[in-house]
Amino acid sequence: EDQVTQSPEALRLQEGESSSLNCSYTVSGLRGLFWYRQDPGKGPEFLFTLYSAGEEKEKERLKATLTKKESFLHITAPKPEDSATYLCAVACANRDDKIIFGKGTRLHILP
Amino acid sequence: GAGVSQSPRYKVAKRGQDVALRCDPISGHVSLFWYQQALGQGPEFLTYFQNEAQLDKSGLPSDRFFAERPEGSVSTLKIQRTQQEDSAVYLCASSLVSPGRWNTGELFFGEGSRLTVL
Numbered sequence: 001e002d003q004v005t006q007s008p009e010a011l012r013l014q015e016g017e018s019s020s021l022n023c024s025y026t027v028s029g030l031r032g033l034f035w036y037r038q039d040p041g042k043g044p045e046f047l048f049t050l051y052s053a054g055e056e057k058e059k060e061r062l063k064a065t066l067t068k069k070e071s072f073l074h075i076t077a078p079k080p081e082d083s084a085t086y087l088c089a090v091a092c093a094n095r096d097d098k099i100i101f102g103k104g105t106r107l108h109i110l111p
Numbered sequence: 112g113a114g115v116s117q118s119p120r121y122k123v124a125k126r127g128q129d130v131a132l133r134c135d136p137i138s139g140h141v142s143l144f145w146y147q148q149a150l151g152q153g154p155e156f157l158t159y160f161q162n163e164a165q166l167d168k169s170g171l172p173s174d175r176f177f178a179e180r181p182e183g184s185v186s187t188l189k190i191q192r193t194q195q196e197d198s199a200v201y202l203c204a205s206s207l208v209s210p211g212r213w214n215t216g217e218l219f220f221g222e223g224s225r226l227t228v229l
Contacts, residue, residue, distance in 0.1 A: 004153075034217075043115070043202050043220025044154065087153055098167060099144070099218065101153035 002027040004102035006088050012108045016077045021086055021105045024070040029093030033071050035064050036087040038104065044087055078109045113137075115221035117203050123227045124193045132188045132224045136205030143186050144218060145178055146202040154202055160186060172197075193228045200225045 007022045025033065032051050036044035048057040050066040057064045061082065063074045073086055085104040092100065116135040124130050136143050142161055146154035147170075156170040162183035171178070175193075180186040190197055204218035 006153075041222070043204070043222050044218075045220070046217045049217065089153075098156055098159070100156065101146075103151075103153040 002090070002092050002100060004088055004090055004100055006086075006102040006105050008105060009103070010106040010108070012110060013075075013078055014110050015079060018074070018076045018078070020075070021073040021107070022070060023073070023088030023102055025088075025090050026069075027090050027092045027100075031091040031093050033066055034089045034091070034099065035062075035071070035073055036089060036101075038085045038087055044101075047086075075107070078107075080109045080111045083107055083109045115203055115205055115219050117201075117221035117224050119224060120222065121225050121227075123229065125229055126194060127192050128228075129189065129191045130193055130226060132190075132201050132203075132226070134186045134188070134203030134205075134221060136184065136186070136203070137207075137219055138184075140205035140207050140219070142206040142208065143180055144204045144206070145186070145188050146204065147172075148200045148202055148223070150199075157188070157201075190226075193226075195228050198226055198228045 003026045005024045013019055032049050034049050035047040037047055038044040048064040053068045055066050061076050065072050085106045087101050087104045089099045089101040118133045144159045145157040147157055148154045158168040158178045160180040163180050175191045177189045200223040202220055202223045204220045206218050
């Protein structure tokens with residue numbers, strides 16, 4: 001069964017304290033792995049797409065990387081405004097490219 | 112409008128009532144998706160459309176759930192005889208790319224409709 005597992009469920013960091021969020025997946029025929037950010041009361045907002053192992057994408061303080069089994073979202077010197085839930089999702093060829101989400105990591109950056 | 116619009120934003124229903132949730136996607140977007148998000152969980156796939164065709168409804172929890180997109184733009188998710196377990200945020204998303212094609216994964220989400228069933 002296709003699965004997307006994110007860890008940790010929640011993470012509290014001090015402002016400036018870098019860390020990484022993990023997304024592990026077991027899917028057949030990965031077509032793409034995606035990261036989204038979701039603020040309370042809002043819909044998810046697209047951040048990155050990664051297609052193949054070894055690929056990296058960066059945006060401001062965020063960098064996403066992909067291996068054959070997992071993806072990491074690295075947050076460098078975070079600020080309080082980076083506080084949000086970060087969702088990982090995958091599109092699988094054997095599921096007609098439907099996008100399946102993990103449960104997310106709730107990130108809280110303390111000033 | 113510039114983004115995906117959903118209405119109502121909040122809906123309180125008594126158990127057994129029927130509800131209808133509306134999604135107005137970004138103009139020109141081919142694909143439209145419905146997701147259900149329970150508190151503290153990630154979005155769970157319900158169904159998707161390519162234009163007016165409903166290509167996959169495998170995520171709909173029961174036959175009480177019905178979705179349509181008759182003219183390939185606005186979509187309505189209808190829940191009949193609501194139950195307490197239907198309480199969740201219902202998210203709509205649209206995409207310029209058709210599922211099955213080169214999928215950038217860039218879905219544009221609305222702010223959701225929060226359904227509370229008493």
